[in-house]
Amino acid sequence: MPLLDISTNTAIDNQQELAKQASKLTAEILGKPESYVMVKIQPEQTLLFAGTSAPAAHIKLKSLGLPENRTADFSKKLCSFIGSALNIDSNRIYIEFASPERHMWGWDSGTF
Secondary structure (H helix, E strand, O other): OOOOEEEEEEOOOHHHHHHHHHHHHHHHHOOOOHHHHHEEEEOOOOOOOOOOOOOOOOOOOOOOOOOHHHHHHHHHHHHHHHHHHOOOOOOHHEEEEOOOOHHHHHHHOEEO
């Protein structure tokens, strides 16, 4: 049910390893089983931020029951992770948080 979608204008040599680390981090920060986590990585996207094409990232974290009172903590951890892994300054990272209603999230021929 958790989805971490990472889009960046940088090249990523180790996409599989980055995805594994991101999956583990997502499960850890949300307190959910990693068996439900999906990670999507989109490198080398056309991404202009603040008028420049310097390294930047757009991240989406979507999860059922996402605790709104913890998004600042999630932002800090995700920015630290992406900053370290992809050498992107945290002031060049936008993060979208979403918590869909259970009937709006499908899986295994049904919904949650």
